[in-house]
Amino acid sequence: MKTFLKYTALLAGAVVFAYPFLWMIAGSxxxxxxxxxxxxxxxxxxxxxxxxxxxxIPIARAFLNSMIVSAATTASVxxxxxxxxxxxxxxxxLGKKTLYTLILFTMTIPFQIVLIPQYILIVKLGWTDxxxxxxxxTMMSAFAIILFRQFFMAIPQAxxxxxxxxxxxxxxxxxxxxxPLSRPVIITVALLxxxxxxxxxxxxxxxxxxxxxxxxxxxxxxxTTGGQAETQLGYLLAAATLLSLPVIIAYAFFQRYFIxxxxxxxxxx
Amino acid sequence: MTRLGDIxxxxxxxxxxxxxxxxxxxxxxxxxxAYPLIFSLILVFNRWNIxxxxxxxxxxxxxxxxxDVLFYRSLLNTLTFLLIxxxxxxxxxxxxxxxxNTGVRGRGLFRAIxxxxxxxxxxxxxxxxxxxxxxxxxxxxxxxxxAGLPSVPWLVDPRVAMPSIAIMATWKNVGIYIVLFLVxxxxxxxxxxxxxxxxxxxxxxxxxxxxxxxxxxxxxxxVVLSTIGGFSLFIEPYVLTGGGPMQSTxxxxxxxxxxxxSFGHMGYAATLGFVYAxxxxxxxxxxxxxxxxxxxx
Numbered sequence: 001m002k003t004f005l006k007y008t009a010l011l012a013g014a015v016v017f018a019y020p021f022l023w024m025i026a027g028s029x030x031x032x033x034x035x036x037x038x039x040x041x042x043x044x045x046x047x048x049x050x051x052x053x054x055x056x057i058p059i060a061r062a063f064l065n066s067m068i069v070s071a072a073t074t075a076s077v078x079x080x081x082x083x084x085x086x087x088x089x090x091x092x093x094l095g096k097k098t099l100y101t102l103i104l105f106t107m108t109i110p111f112q113i114v115l116i117p118q119y120i121l122i123v124k125l126g127w128t129d130x131x132x133x134x135x136x137x138t139m140m141s142a143f144a145i146i147l148f149r150q151f152f153m154a155i156p157q158a159x160x161x162x163x164x165x166x167x168x169x170x171x172x173x174x175x176x177x178x179x180p181l182s183r184p185v186i187i188t189v190a191l192l193x194x195x196x197x198x199x200x201x202x203x204x205x206x207x208x209x210x211x212x213x214x215x216x217x218x219x220x221x222x223x224t225t226g227g228q229a230e231t232q233l234g235y236l237l238a239a240a241t242l243l244s245l246p247v248i249i250a251y252a253f254f255q256r257y258f259i260x261x262x263x264x265x266x267x268x269x
Numbered sequence: 270m271t272r273l274g275d276i277x278x279x280x281x282x283x284x285x286x287x288x289x290x291x292x293x294x295x296x297x298x299x300x301x302x303a304y305p306l307i308f309s310l311i312l313v314f315n316r317w318n319i320x321x322x323x324x325x326x327x328x329x330x331x332x333x334x335x336x337d338v339l340f341y342r343s344l345l346n347t348l349t350f351l352l353i354x355x356x357x358x359x360x361x362x363x364x365x366x367x368x369x370n371t372g373v374r375g376r377g378l379f380r381a382i383x384x385x386x387x388x389x390x391x392x393x394x395x396x397x398x399x400x401x402x403x404x405x406x407x408x409x410x411x412x413x414x415x416a417g418l419p420s421v422p423w424l425v426d427p428r429v430a431m432p433s434i435a436i437m438a439t440w441k442n443v444g445i446y447i448v449l450f451l452v453x454x455x456x457x458x459x460x461x462x463x464x465x466x467x468x469x470x471x472x473x474x475x476x477x478x479x480x481x482x483x484x485x486x487x488x489x490x491x492v493v494l495s496t497i498g499g500f501s502l503f504i505e506p507y508v509l510t511g512g513g514p515m516q517s518t519x520x521x522x523x524x525x526x527x528x529x530x531s532f533g534h535m536g537y538a539a540t541l542g543f544v545y546a547x548x549x550x551x552x553x554x555x556x557x558x559x560x561x562x563x564x565x566x
Contacts, residue, residue, distance in 0.1 A: 006368060006371065006373060007373070009368055010365075010368055010369070010373060010375075010379050013365055013379070013382075013383060014379060014382045014383070016440070017382050017383050017385055017386060017440070017444075018382050018385065020397050020398075020401060020408070021385065021386075021389070021397070023397075023408065024393075024397050027400075080293050080294060080297075083290045083291075083293070083294075084290060084291055084293075084294045086290060087287050087290035087291050091283075091284040091286075091287040091290065092283055092284050092287065093283035093284060093287035093288060093291070094276065094283055099291060099294075099295075102298065106298070106302055108550070109302070109306070109546070110497070110500070110545070110546040110549045110550065111501070112500070112501075112521070112522065112525065112541075112542040112543075112545045112546045112549070113305075113306070113309055113542050113543050113545075113546035114301075114302070114305035114306060114309065114542075115525070115542055116309070116312065116525070116529055116535060116538050116539040116542055117304070117305035117306070117308040117309045117312060117539065118301060118305045119529070120308065120312075120319065120535065121300070121301075121304065121305060121308070123319060136300075136301070137301050139297060140293070140294055140297045140298075145294070169286065170284065170285075170286045170287070170290070171286070195388060198390070199390045199391060199392075201390075201391065201392055201504050202503050202504065202522070202526070205526075206526075206529075206530065216390075217390045217391075217392040217393075220390075220392050220393070220396070221392050221504070221507070221508060224392075224396055224508055225507070225508055225511075233400065236396050236399075236400075237396070237397075237400075239396070240392070240393040240396040240397060241393075243390050243392060243393045244389045244390055244393040247388050247389055247390065248385070248388070248389065251385065251388045255381045255384075256377075258384070258388055259380065259381070259384055259448055262384075262387070262445055262448055263448045263449065263451075263452050
C-alpha cells in the first residue's frame with residue numbers, strides 16, 4: 001500500500017511536469033479548432049501552424065543567430081576561463097590574490113546595477129544591432145574561472161613539472177596536459193554557459209532591434225507580444241515548440257550531464 | 270623606494286607568461302565590470318535619455334524614487350512573489366527528493382522528467398502557461414470545470430496574478446532544487462540515522478532532528494538562489510501580463526526595463542537598478558543570518 005502511494009505520487013509529479021510539453025507539441029500539430037482540447041491525440045494532423053510561423057518570422061535565421069552567439073560565447077568562456085583559472089591555480093605572479101578577490105567580488109554584484117551602464121557602453125561603442133553586443137558582455141565568466149581554478153588545483157604538480165622539463169610552454173601545458181584531464185569541468189562550464197546564453201532574452205531585447213539579428217527566444221517573444229501571432233494558438237505553440245525542441249533534443253541525449261553540471265555547480269542556468 | 274623594489278622583485282619572481290594568461294580577463298573586467306560600476310555611480314546623479322547631453326541633477330533621482338508609488342509597488346510585488354515561491358519551492362523539492370531517495374525504481378527517469386522545465390527556454394514555458402492559465406479555455410480552468418468547480422481568474426485578478434506567476438516559476442525551477450536536495454540527502458551519514466533509531470526516534474522525529482538540520486546548508490542555497498531569481502523576474506510578466514492587471518505583476522526588473530526603454534529615463538533606471546542591487550544584497554545577507562542561526566547545523 002505504501003509503495004503504491006509512493007509511485008502514485010511520483011507518477012502524478014511526472015504528469016504535472018511532462019504533460020504541458022506534450023500538450024504543446026501535440027497542439028502545434030493539430031488544426032487550430034482542436035487545440036483547446038486536453039486530448040493529446042487528434043484525428044487530423046496539420047503542419048499549417050509551422051508553415052505560418054516560418055512564413056511570418058525569420059525563425060531559421062534566428063536559430064542560426066542563437067547558435068552563433070551561444071557557440072562563440074561558450075568557446076570564449078571555456079578558453080579564457082581556463083586560462084585565468086590555470087594562472088590562479090598554478091602560476092606565480094604579483095597581484096594574484098588581488099585578482100582572485102576581484103573575481104569573487106564580481107560574483108556578488110547583482111546584475112541590476114550594471115545592466116543600464118552596460119547597455120550605454122554598447123551604444124557608445126556603436127555595437128547595437130551587432131553580434132558583438134550579444135557576445136562581448138558574456139565572453140568571460142567569474143563563475144567559470146572559479147570552477148576551473150578549483151579543478152586545476154587538484155591536478156598533480158608532478159605532471160606539470162615534467163612537462164616544463166620537457167620544454168613545454170605554459171600555454172601548451174594548459175592545452176595538452178590540463179585540458180585532457182579536465183573533461184568533466186569543461187563539459188559543466190560549456191553546458192551551463194551554452195544553456196544560459198541560448199535562453200537569455202532580456203539582454204537581446206535591449207541591444208537588438210533589427211529582426212534579422214534577433215536570437216530565437218527574442219524573436220519568439222516579439223512574435224508573441226507584438227501581435228503578429230494574431231491570437232492564433234497554433235502559431236504560438238508552434239513557435240514555442242521550435243524554440244524548445246533543440247534544447248529538449250540535446251537534453252534527451254545528455255540528460256545526465258545537464259543534471260550533474262547543475263548539481264556540481266549549485267547554480268541555475 | 271622599498272615598495273617599488275618589492276614590486277620589481279615580485280614581477281621578476283612571477284612565472285613568464287602568467288600576465289598573458291590574465292590579460293584578456295583584466296581587459297574584460299575593466300570594460301564590462303569596473304566601468305559599468307563606476308558609470309552607474311555617475312548616472313544616478315544625472316538625468317539622461319542617451320540622445321541629448323547628460324544633465325547633473327544631484328540627488329533628484331533618489332528624491333523621485335522615495336516618492337515613487339510604482340517603485341514600492343514593484344518591491345511589494347517581488348515580496349509577494351518570494352513569500353509564495355520560496356516556501357512552495359522548498360516544500361515541493363524536498364517532498365519529491367525524499368520520495369526519490371527511498372530506493373524507488375526509475376529514479377533516474379523521474380528525476381529527468383522533473384528537471385525538464387529547467388532546461389527549456391523561459392519564453393516557451395511562459396507561452397505554454399499562458400494557455401494553462403487562460404481564463405476561458407485554459408487547461409487549468411477546463412480541469413476545474415470537469416471537476417465541477419468554478420473558474421479561477423489566474424491572470425485577470427490583481428490579487429491572483431502574482432501568486433499564479435510564483436506557481437509557474439516554481440514549476441519551472443523546482444527540478445534544480447530536487448537535484449540539490451538529492452545530493453544533500455546522500456551526504457547525510459547513515460550512522461546518524463542508526464544512532465537516532467537506537468535512541469528510539471521514530472521516522473518523523475528522525476526527519477526533524479537528523480534530516481532537516483543536515484539539509485540546512487542546502488536550504489540556505491535554495492533560499493538565496495530563489496531570492497536572487499525572484500528579484501530578476503522579467504520575462505514571465507513581460508510576456509504574460511505586461512505587468513498588469515493594475516501593476517500587480519510589475520516586477521523590479523520589468524520596471525527598470527520600462528523606465529529605460531519605454532520612457533528613455535536612463536538616469537532614473539540606473540538609480541532603480543542601484544537601489545534594487547542594495548536591497549538584494551541586504552535581503553540575502555539577512556536570510557543567511559536568520560536561517561543559519563535558527564537551524565543550527
